Amino acid sequence: MLEIKNLHAKVGDTEILKGLSLNIEAGQVHAIMGPNGAGKSTLSYVLSGRDGYEVTAGSVTYKGKDLLTMEPEVRAGEGVFLAFQYPVEIPGVSTMNFLKAAVNSVRKYRGESEFDAMDFLKFVREQTKILNINDEMLKRAVNVGFSGGEKKRAEVLQMAVLNPSFAVLDETDSGLDVDALRIVGEGVTALRSPDRSMLVITHYQRLLDYIVPDMVHVLADGKIVDTGDKNLAIELEKNGYANYAEAAA
């Protein structure tokens, strides 16, 4: 599904990713953990194509195609989704309208027919029901006045309706209390499927109680420094990142 080879990237003059390699098979969920400043968010922005993140070496191959030459909206059309650490507010635009614009854009890209208003409403309601989200959220402006938990649930809803093949979840647990964490975790787990891969970026192990990963990687100083199964996350929770910081330095 996704193959990252020797990826180097910089922001401004600072090199953040320093030769990162990673391979994710279809249907797998990988977790990336690491200390602050290791390059976790940079990785998510490089994969989704944000301006200002310059790839200086290496490659990312997604479904056999060169991901890095695609515009962000093309990546979305191809099935790449990023759940933002800090979802952005868009005043005056209802969540419903935003979702419809997004879904119809990717459907158009994928050569599928666009939804009309009625069909879309039906489609969204099926998804909100599965994810146990109150339809009232759809009427509110995108992320405006949302609590931390509501924002993250809205991200999961967007992921559900856009039906991606590869989703990056960037610190989805930040700003969530225990109950919200469980709800979001269960929502993401409900979206696991054999043809969908996920990359879960997190600082803490607790999210991985709800989204159980196939593989866990430790990112330190712009490189993957350790890889293991879900038990690696539990070890990290106990021992912290201190050993890796030394190894990287």
Place this chain on the structure above:
Amino acid sequence: MNAAVSDTVDQVQSVEKYKYGFVTDIEADQAPKGLNEDIIRFISAKKEEPEWLLEWRLKAYAHWLTMEEPHWPKVTYPPIDYQDSYYYSAPKSPDEGPESLDDVDPELLATYEKLGIPLYEQEVLAGVKNVAVDAVFDSVSVATTFKDALAKEGVIFCPISEAVKEHPELVKQYLGSVVPYSDNYFATLNSAVFTDGSFVYIPKGVNCPMELSTYFRINASNTGQFERTLIIADEGSHVSYLEGCTAPMRDENQLHAAVVELVVLDDADIKYSTVQNWYPGDENGVGGIYNFVTKRAACRGKNSKVSWTQVETGSAITWKYPSCILQGDNSVGEFYSVAITNNYQQADTGTKMIHLGKNTSSRIIAKGISAGKSQSTYRGLVKMMPKAEGARNHTQCDSLLIGKECGAHTVPYIESRNKSAKVEHEATTSKIGDDQLFYCRQRGISEEEAVALIVNGFCREVMQELPMEFAVEAQKLVGISLEGSVG
């Protein structure tokens, strides 16, 4: 000789001049270039106007000669040569139009397409030869039904030149009663040379059965560059009037100076919605319409109400301040505005709310969006007069900037001469954030679509005031106006 006699002599002499001047040939389709009394007599004769109206035009012209073009708006343009324009030309004959849509500017057609305008309406808008205007309304019967329904309620809706003939008492009573002929440079010019426009009268207690739209009589009368509109809502009546069209209008006349007068009596209300999409000039700022408009409503009666809604996306220069004179006790004035400027466009627009009566209230929501190298100014006046006991106003001005080379300015004037009056003003300035654009694009929405979405969200409070049939097209228009503003 006393003054009255000398006036009469002057008039007789000028009539003589008219009689033997070049303009005696009223079969001519066009008056020569330039502006003088003869041209005004020619226009008046063409329209077969009564003497009082000709006199009114001449008075306006004489006054105009004593005035100077105003330069206080924050707009710049080369001097206008008023003698280098035509002030009267007959509507083009349908035979001069293009043979079919194949002969029409493809850029224009692309815009029609984006707005979702049906094919037969595109033909009418582009002036294609021999297209029946009735086709716009699907069939002759729809147009007829429309006329019948209005007639049944006693509503008068016709070109103002026709109203001068058919309802002279109404026109004489109200024309110039809100915007006097001496009001301002451009309104005075309009009073002297106006060619046509709309006239509406809603009788007492009548709720106008449909939205009145100039769209209904597109091409039916070529209103030209000096349009004059007069709407009277008699006691207890209600009407919604739509002006303009979302489709781009091409016009060879650079200067447009329209006047709109609204008169609202006791317990009546008028909702006046405008979508203005005149040619804005090209991306280098060449060409484009100068749109210098005077719009004013007199809320004369108690509990009367006027609501102005405007979406201004066109014209090289826009200079307009739709205003309300809140004379009747408890009368209400509203102004909802979206002004979008891109490339080298300039807009200086806003409103005036003059509170005279007790417990009058007004609400202003102005949204300015500037992109490219454009300049957008909100200029507004809220004035509480000594007798405006308990009057109140709330003003909200929001500016949105796209890019680094545009400007947004807010110039609110507030004058209060009554201690019990309340005036509130809020203003914000923001930019479309890179993070907002990226968020949309990550969800598959293209950059241009994202701008349209974000800007429509910013304008939502104003857009929702538009009548349904306008709102959808107006939303698309927002996107089209800002094409090429990012990236």
